[in-house]
Amino acid sequence: MKVKTAEFVISNTRVDMCPKPSIPEYAFIGRSNVGKSSLINSMCNNKKLAKTSSTPGKTQLINHFIINNDWYLVDLPGYGFTKTPVHLKQKWMNFTRNYLRHRENLMCVFVLLDSRHNVQKVDDEFMEWLGDNGIPFVMVFTKMDKLDPRDIEGNIQAYQDKMSEKWSFLPQHFLTSSEKKEGNEEILKFIEETSKGFVKPVDDRF
Numbered sequence: 001m002k003v004k005t006a007e008f009v010i011s012n013t014r015v016d017m018c019p020k021p022s023i024p025e026y027a028f029i030g031r032s033n034v035g036k037s038s039l040i041n042s043m044c045n046n047k048k049l050a051k052t053s054s055t056p057g058k059t060q061l062i063n064h065f066i067i068n069n070d071w072y073l074v075d076l077p078g079y080g081f082t083k084t085p086v087h088l089k090q091k092w093m094n095f096t097r098n099y100l101r102h103r104e105n106l107m108c109v110f111v112l113l114d115s116r117h118n119v120q121k122v123d124d125e126f127m128e129w130l131g132d133n134g135i136p137f138v139m140v141f142t143k144m145d146k147l148d149p150r151d152i153e154g155n156i157q158a159y160q161d162k163m164s165e166k167w168s169f170l171p172q173h174f175l176t177s178s179e180k181k182e183g184n185e186e187i188l189k190f191i192e193e194t195s196k197g198f199v200k201p202v203d204d205r206f
C-alpha cells in the first residue's frame, strides 16, 4: 500500500469523542521517546504530521490521522518515563487504556520497543495487560539504525526468549528505522491485509 494522503483529524482524551468508528484503526504505543510519532511520520512521508521531540513526553493526547481516506492511524502518549509527574502519567495511562479497551474499530495495536534494549518491565507488563484484555497487538522494534548490525539478531532473539517464558504464542514483529525508512512497507502491507477483516460496527450513527 502506498500512502497517498495523510491528514490530522482530531486530538482528545475521550474515546467517545474519537471519530466515528466506520473505518479500520491502528494505534502506536510504547515507552516515551521510543519513536512512535517518528515512525508515523516516516510511514506517511511527512516529517511534520505527528509532533516529535528528543525530550520524552511529547505526545500527550489520542491523536487521529486519516490515511488515504480509508483508515485511521493513532498516535498515543508514551508510558514509563520516570521524569513525568506521577499524576500526569496516571492520567495519560487511564485515558489511553480506556481508549484501547473500548475503541470498536481498533484492528491492532503496534507496541514499539527500542531495539537496543532487552525486555523492560513496563513493556512486559503493558503487553500482558493487552493480552489479558484480548486486544490484538504486534511488536515493532525501533531505531534499528542505532544498533550494530551484528547485534540485531541476538537482541531480537533475547526478546523472544524472554517473552516465550510467559507467552505460548509470540506476536508478529517488525524491524524498523524511521531515519532509514526501514520496515514501513512491511507495516503498511500488514495493515492492508488486516483491514480486509474489518467489519463495520453496527451503529445507527452511520
Ligand code: GTP
Binding pocket: 030, 031, 032, 033, 034, 035, 036, 037, 038, 039, 051, 052, 053, 054, 055, 056, 057, 058, 059, 060, 077, 078, 079, 142, 143, 144, 145, 146, 176, 177, 178, 179, 180
Ligand atoms: P513521546 O511522544 O514523548 O512518547 O515519544 P515518541 O515515542 O513519539 O518518540 P519520537 O518519535 O518523538 O522520537 C523520540 C526521539 O527519537 C526523537 O529525537 C527522534 O528523532 C528519535 N528517533 C525516533 N525514531 C528514530 C529512528 O528510527 N532512528 C533514530 N536514530 N532516531 C529516532
Ligand code: MG
Binding pocket: 036, 037, 038, 051, 052, 058, 059, 075, 076
Ligand atoms: Mg510521540
